[in-house]
Amino acid sequence: MAKKSKKNIVLMQGNEAIARGAIAAGVNFFAGYPITPSTEVAEILSIELPKNGGKFIQMEDEIASISAIIGGSLAGAKVMTATSGPGFSLMQEGIGYAKITETPCVVVNVMRGGPSTGLPTKPSQSDIMQTRWGSHGDSPAIVLYPNSVLESYELSIRAVNLAEKYRTCVILLSDEVLGHMREAIEIPEIDESKIIKRIKPNTPPEWYKHYPENPKYISPVASIGEGYRFHVTGLTHDSFGFPTNRADEAEIMNDRLKKKITHHLDDLIQVEDYMMDDAKIAVFAAGITSRAAKEAVRNSRAKRHKVGMFRPLTIWPFPEQMIRDKFKDVKAVIVPELAEGQLLGELKRVLRKTNIKFYPIQKTNGELITPDDISEAIKEVRK
């Protein structure tokens, strides 16, 4: 457990920061199943939730865990579960259900090496595409990925906020190193006004639509037991929530799932741009790998090389426009990732109309990419 000093500076682990962020955001129901390297999130919440008026339950598997939090959310709670690789795979059907039923929830995925049981105690970034395409059907995603303990805390709060605001399943990524490393952080004061609460309907129950049409695609939502007696189904449904086979109604539903994200890109997308303004060479990195990238860029800049780093904190929706703008004068981009080209592929898609050259650095053996690996690549590119 974190030790407090006078200035509210604590030595905290990444997973603990996620758990504490959840409490700060008002999470009051967590259901989970243990799996390395995410287990600390569950352990800490099993201690803290019942002390803070919340509830924790260890379910029989990850399918049950995601199901239970969706049920809890529909009953009005702010909810979270946490898992890793194999458990994340098991949750996919439930994630799709949360999205089609527009039920707020947060799934934390602390990435470990794969495929399958893979490397349970080693970091990886190979679930990037699964967070976007893992569940069958087209289901747009909101996915956040911090790169420090402090950011794990902040993005945990943000993930809960976005889930509540956009009525969807938000995925918070971490990785084995980020989840387990400890850093001294000053816990930010919680500004209650920044904690998003679900907007409640003020229509009489007879008029209530669980999925009303709305130009902003964000609408008030009632919970089970509040007198609204709405219906929820994973089948394609009409604005009341009842199943439909009608093409026009199916279109309206799918359109809303998509547009509630594409209409709010400014609110959803966060990036870090480090020394990109005059950069000719860019390093594009996320999560733990961006720490090494930043150091390599800093070292290069000390030698007056025009190198910068671009880091998405929001992985999905992918910051396409920002990348296109920032990469206007870039000649080459180095893409280090603990995966076999998942970020690279997306970046290539976004920059396909440019002449930018791509230099991948990919490791899937459980080791991190080091600042030296990236510096070496910068040297190669400059040749």
Added chain:
Amino acid sequence: MKIPQKRVHKFLRHGKKFPHVWCPGCSNGIVLGAIIRAVDELGYEKDDMAMVSGIGCSSRMPVYVDFNTLHTLHGRALAYATGVKMVKPEMNVCVVTGDGDSTAIGGNHLIHAARRNIDLTVIVINNNIYGMTGGQYSPTTPTGDFATTTPYGNIDPVFDICKLAEGAGATFVARTTAYHVVEAQSIIKQAFEHKGFSIVEIVSACPVIYGKLNKKGDAPAMMRDMKERAIPVKAFEKLTPEQVGNKYSRGILVNIKKPEYTAEYTKLMDSLQPQKGDK
């Protein structure tokens, strides 16, 4: 036991959702009626009722009732219901599920919900087949019977749903049939009143698929079969193995008291509150 039609209507989304999807002769509607009458007799408010189901013909039930309704994923109803009950323990949470939904894909959730003794009322509509997908065999399709995936006869042994639930720790277990609808209504009522995990298996007829594949005759013939084979539990216990044959027991099989899960969690939360005078 009989209640006027109008009172049944009060519980239905009759203006919106009928006609229903079920085939003529299907038992699902009989079970729906029994549940509604039980709720009416208990005087439960519709707002305090949640009906949660999985996927299957039987699991289509929630759409027709004017409760808080949740049609979830195949096999997962109990896990969703667990979340609802944890967050709103004051609600009456009823789970409606098929034999495949509850004992095949959802078997893990069934045994663990029973083990926790969480206060859910589970109605298993056991029609011995996967109805919705057109007649594949389920864990309760009798050995030797035909399904679209047992074209040579089923070699799988069957689950006894009630024994399974009892073994897993359910504190209220009962079996009845769609033919014994008055008994069903009374048992469902007791299941609702029971504090803890209650499960009622209702032997049901799927005449259109299971009945046809196994030459069981029409719906009335299948109801007669229930009438003849389902024996009240007291009488059943006195039967010799030869007399048992293909008969099965009906009535309340288990009814015991044990600590209920959400109540235990509330106690735990209370115990963690700082006591007055604590620093």
